[in-house]
Amino acid sequence: MPKKRRSFIRDSLVRLAESRGIDLVRIDTDRPLVDQGAFDCVLHKLYGADWRRQLENFKVVNPNAVILDSLDAIERLHNRISMLQVVSELKIENHDESFGIPEQIAIYDKEKLSDRRAWEALKFPVIAKPLVADGSAKSHKMALVFNHDALNKVKPPIVLQEFVNHGGVIFKVYVAGQHVKCVKRKSLPDVSEEKSDSVEGLLSFSQVSNLTNHERVDEKYYQMMQLDDTEMPPLSFVTDIAKGLRHAMKLNLFNFDVMRDSNNRNRYLIVDINYFPGFAKMPGYEKILTDFFSDIMRMKDSELVKAWFENDASEPPAFDKRQVNNCENDSRNVVMLTCISNGDGGG
Numbered sequence: 001m002p003k004k005r006r007s008f009i010r011d012s013l014v015r016l017a018e019s020r021g022i023d024l025v026r027i028d029t030d031r032p033l034v035d036q037g038a039f040d041c042v043l044h045k046l047y048g049a050d051w052r053r054q055l056e057n058f059k060v061v062n063p064n065a066v067i068l069d070s071l072d073a074i075e076r077l078h079n080r081i082s083m084l085q086v087v088s089e090l091k092i093e094n095h096d097e098s099f100g101i102p103e104q105i106a107i108y109d110k111e112k113l114s115d116r117r118a119w120e121a122l123k124f125p126v127i128a129k130p131l132v133a134d135g136s137a138k139s140h141k142m143a144l145v146f147n148h149d150a151l152n153k154v155k156p157p158i159v160l161q162e163f164v165n166h167g168g169v170i171f172k173v174y175v176a177g178q179h180v181k182c183v184k185r186k187s188l189p190d191v192s193e194e195k196s197d198s199v200e201g202l203l204s205f206s207q208v209s210n211l212t213n214h215e216r217v218d219e220k221y222y223q224m225m226q227l228d229d230t231e232m233p234p235l236s237f238v239t240d241i242a243k244g245l246r247h248a249m250k251l252n253l254f255n256f257d258v259m260r261d262s263n264n265r266n267r268y269l270i271v272d273i274n275y276f277p278g279f280a281k282m283p284g285y286e287k288i289l290t291d292f293f294s295d296i297m298r299m300k301d302s303e304l305v306k307a308w309f310e311n312d313a314s315e316p317p318a319f320d321k322r323q324v325n326n327c328e329n330d331s332r333n334v335v336m337l338t339c340i341s342n343g344d345g346g347g
Helices: 002-008 011-019 049-061 071-078 080-089 110-114 149-153 193-198 219-224 235-249 285-310
Strands: 022-026 041-043 066-068 098-100 104-107 126-130 142-145 158-162 169-176 179-186 202-205 253-260 267-275 334-338
Touching: 011 022, 011 285, 022 285, 041 285, 049 071, 066 285, 071 080, 071 235, 071 267, 080 098, 080 104, 080 235, 080 267, 142 149, 169 235, 169 285, 179 235, 179 285, 235 253, 235 267
Parallel strands: 022 334, 041 066, 041 334, 098 267
Antiparallel strands: 104 158, 126 142, 126 158, 142 202, 169 179, 169 253, 253 267
16 A cells, blocks of 8 residues: 555665665556566565466566565465464474463354353453454454453454453564564553453454554553563564574564563563564664665575586576676675555555
8 A cells, every 4th residue: 555655665765775786666566567577576565366376477487586475475374373373383492481372262153252162261351353364454453352241242253362461562573584673562551350350341453552542441551651661572582483483484574473471571472473564663674674685685696606506607597697796896786676565554
C-alpha cells in the first residue's frame, strides 16, 4: 500500500543504499516481472497464484537472482498455529534463559467455541486472534477476553492464546539475515486475578504494542510505567533464537514478539512472528537493511566466482563479470527491486 511504501522506501534508505552501490528500483505491477530487467535481487511482499507464476518465470530467465523470500516459506506465517510450531523445534543452548510459547488452541467454528471442554485447560484472560495472519487489517483485530461468556462475542476461526503477565512491555526482535535488533514497546498491562474476575466482556485492539488511550485497560498503569527502566533480554539470547528461526523457517526478513514472564524473569514467550514487518519503526533501519543487501550480494558473488572456477574458468550462461569483487575496490552495481503490496499491508 502507498502508506507502507512511503514508510519503508525513505530517501535516507535510498541514499545510503546508493552510497554502497545498491540501486533500489520499484516494480511496475502493470507489467510482467520478467520484462523489467535482470535484477540481482527481488525484494517483495506480494502473494497469490499470479505472483507465484511471475516469480517462477523470472527465476527461469534469471537463475542467479535472489528472491526474498520464498512464497512457500512465507506461507507458514499466514496461520497463527503453524507460525509458532516452529518455536518448539528450536534448541538454544548455553543460556540461563528459557523460551517457549503460551498455551493456545485453534477454534474453527461456533460449535467448538460453545464446548467448554475444548478449551477448559486455558486460564482466563486469553487473547483471541484471527487464525489467518495475512497482513490485512482484519488479521490484526484481536481481543483480550476476560471470561467464558465474552467468548460469544468473537468470531471463529480464531486462536485463543493464554495471556501471560509480562510487565506491560513487549520486545520486538527484527531480523534481516544475520542482522538482529531488539527494541521494547509498551504493551497490555498485567491483569491480576481479582481484576480478571471483576472485568466484564472483552477489550478489543489492533496491535498489542500500539494501543490508543481509549483502548488501554488502566491508564494510570501506563503513566506510572517507565519504559526506559525495563531491562532488555540478553542480546546473545535473542540473536540465537533469531538464528534458529531463520534457519528453521528459511526466511530472511521477519520479526518476532517476545514477552518476559512476570512470574519467572528468565522465562520468555514468543507470541507472534511477522514476515517483512515495518522495519522503518526500528531505529537505524537504513544501515541494517543496507548491510543486509550487501551481504546478499557478497554471497551471490562468491557463488558465481566458485561456479566460474568449477567450470574451468569458462563463463556459465548467466555469469556477469561486473558482479565479481575487485580486491582493491569493493564497489558493485547492485540492483534491488522492491514490490508494491497488493493491499495486504506489505511494503
